Amino acid sequence: MTLRKALCLGAALASTLAAPAVAAQAPKGVTVLRHLSFDGVTDDLVGLAAKPAAYADPLHPNAAELRRATMAVRPDPASGWGRLFGPTIDAATGQPYPDGGRVAGEEYLAYTHGPGGGKSAVLLQVPAKLSRVQRCILAVPQAGSFGIYHDISTTGFWGLQRGCAVVYSDKGHGTGAHDLSSDTVTLIDGTTAKASEAGALSHFTAPLSAKARAAFLARWPHRIAFKAAHSRLNPESQWGEDVLRAIRYAFWQLNDRDGGGWTSDNTIVIVAGNSNGGGATLYAGEKDHEGLIDGLVAGEPQVQVRGDPEIRVLRGDKARANGARTLLDYFTFANLYEPCAVLAMTDAPWADRVTHAADRCASLKQTGLLDAGDLTGQARESQDKLLAYGFDPETEVLNAAGYLIGPDATAAKYASDHGRFGVERRICGYSYASVDAEGRPRVVPPAEFAEIFAKASGGAPTGSIDLINDNDPRGPRRNDLSISPSTGRTDYNLDGARCLRELAIGHSSDARRVQAGIAEFLADGNLHGKPAIIVHGRADNRVPPAFSSRPYLAANSLKEGAASRLRYMEVENAEHFGFAMPGFDTRFVPLAYYNLRALDLVWETLTTGAPLPGNQIIRTRPRGGTPGKAPALTPDNIPPIAIVPRAADRIRVQLGVVALPD
Known part of the structure; x- marks a missing residue:
C-alpha cells in the first residue's frame, strides 16, 4: 500500500497526518509527514502553553491531545526543575521568563529510512526567533526507548531558547506497539489504526503474516509486540547513523524553508542526549567522518x-x-542478585515493595548461586557479588528501585532486539501482554492502548502491560507474580533470569546470535x-x-x-x-x-x-x-x-x- 493511499483511508488517519506538498520534494530516505505552526500562546514548541485536558474521545485521542499528554510531565520543583533551571528559567539571569518560557515556531514530523527497512521518527522544531546571525542546530537522540516528544522539555528547549533549530530522533525505537489480537498499531503521531489500514504510516507492525499471527495468538492470546524489542533490525547498530541522518534532514528542511543559506560551514551543530540518547550522541560523534558535528554532550x-x-x-x-x-551483561547480572541484595539495606527507597526477595535468596542458594546458609548472609553475599562485579558502593541504596524499574523486562527487550528475534520467538519464555489483578494475560483495555504513545517508554512495563513468564507451570503470569518451574517458588522467575544471563555470556546458538548483534555497535572512543x-x-x-x-x-x-x-x-x-x-x-x-x-x-x-x-x-x-x-x-x-x-x-x-x- 502506498503512503498516499494510506493517507486517504478515512478521517481517523487523514485528520492527523495530512501529507504536505513538501513531502514529494524530500531527499531520498526521508518522508515528511506533517508541518504544524504554534503561536506560543495557545500552544508552543516546548508544551508549556497548553495544559493537557481529558481526551474528547478516550478511545480515539487525536494527535494534538496525545502530543500534549506526552509533554505534560514535569519534575518536582523542590528538586530545582522550573525553579533553578529548566525550560521556564532564563539561564542567563536565573529568573523565570516573563512568558513562562513558551516558544512559538514550526514543527515538522518525518521518517528517515535506514538499511533493511528500518525507519526512525524525526521531529524538527524551528523557533520563530530562529537565529541567522549565529546559525545553530541542536540534535537530540531520545533517552531510553521513548517517543519523539520526550526530551523537548529536558534538553530540546535549551536550543530553542537560543534560536537554534532542534532535531530529535527516536533512534529506531520509540513507542511502536502492535496489539496482535485486534491487529491495531500506533502511527508516527501516536494515534492508532488497524495495521491493514495504517500501511506506511505504522510506526511498527510486527513482521508476521496473517497466518503466522493467527497461529501465534491461538497458542499465546492477547500478546503485544513492541518495536524496541521485535523489529528484527537491531536498531542500536544504527544509532549513530540515525543521528547523522536527522542532522542531514534538518539541513535540507531548513534550506527548503529558507531558500538556502544553511551549511555545515556556517552552522554550529551540537548533539546532546541522555542515557540511550547519550550513547547515541557518542556513537554519532564516532561515525561523523564528514564534519557535520561540532560538539557533543552525553548525559x-x-x-x-x-x-x-x-x-x-x-x-x-x-x-x-x-x-x-555491555548493557545485557550488567543488566542480567543485576537481575540475578539485586532482589536478594535488597534485604541487605531494608531502609532503602522502595525496599518494602520487593516482596519476594526472600524467595529469590532461597532459590539462588538452592541453585548454587549463593553459599550463605541464612537469609541475612544471602542478602549480604548478593550485595558483595554486585560490588565484586564492579558496581560502586553508592548504588547499594538503589537495588530495590533498580530492580522494580524492570531489568528483567529491559534485558528481555534488548536480548530480543540484539538477536533480531521476532515476537513469535518469546525469547527465554518471555512475552508482553496486559494482565488482570492475578497477573494473567487479558485483552488490553482499548482506552489504554489508544494512549500508549503518551504513556509508554517504548515498551513494557506500562500501565497494565507487563512482562509475562510463559513458562509458569500454572500458565502464563506476569513475571513478578510467576513461579519458576525449577524451584517451585514465586522468586521473580529465577529460571528466566538465568536464561537471560546465558544469552549475555553463554555459548548457545541463541547466545552467539545475541552477542553477534552486540558486536555490531561497540564503541572505540574516537571522537575525531x-x-x-x-x-x-x-x-x-x-x-x-x-x-x-x-x-x-x-x-x-x-x-x-x-x-x-x-x-x-x-x-x-x-x-x-x-x-x-x-x-x-x-x-x-x-x-x-x-x-x-x-x-x-x-x-x-x-x-x-x-x-x-x-x-x-x-x-x-x-x-x-x-x-x-x-x-x-x-x-x-x-x-x-x-x-x-x-x-x-x-x-x-x-x-x-x-x-x-x-
Missing part, C-alpha cells in the same frame, strides 16, 4: 565500549582492568577531536559509570591521546532517573542541572573559544531532611562545574588509564 550515556586490555580504571586504591561491560563533555552520576545503578563512561574515557585517551577534547564530569549523589520521591529526595541531586551546564560550556567553547573544564568529580550536597519533606534544592547543593578543578577533585587520564579520586 549518563548508555554506551557499550569495545574491550581492550590496555584500559584500566582506578578509583582511589581500587583498580579494574578492561572494566567495560570534537569538543565533548560526558556527565554521569556516581550513584547510577541503571547505567553504572564503571561499565560505560569511565572505560569510554579511557578508550578515547588511547585513540586520540593529547588531541582529545573529551571531558568527563562525575557527579556525586546523582542517580540515573532524577527521582525526587520520598527517600530519593533526601539523598540525591538532579543530574539534569549538570547536563544543561555542560551544554552551556560546549556552546561557549564553540562560539568564544572558552576553555573546556578539566575532568573532575563534582562534590554535591544532598538535600537531607525527612523523606517526603526534604528542603528545596538550593545552589549550595549543586556547585558549578569548575574550569580548573581542585587537585582533590581532579580525574587524571593518560593513555588508557583513568584515575578517579574517592
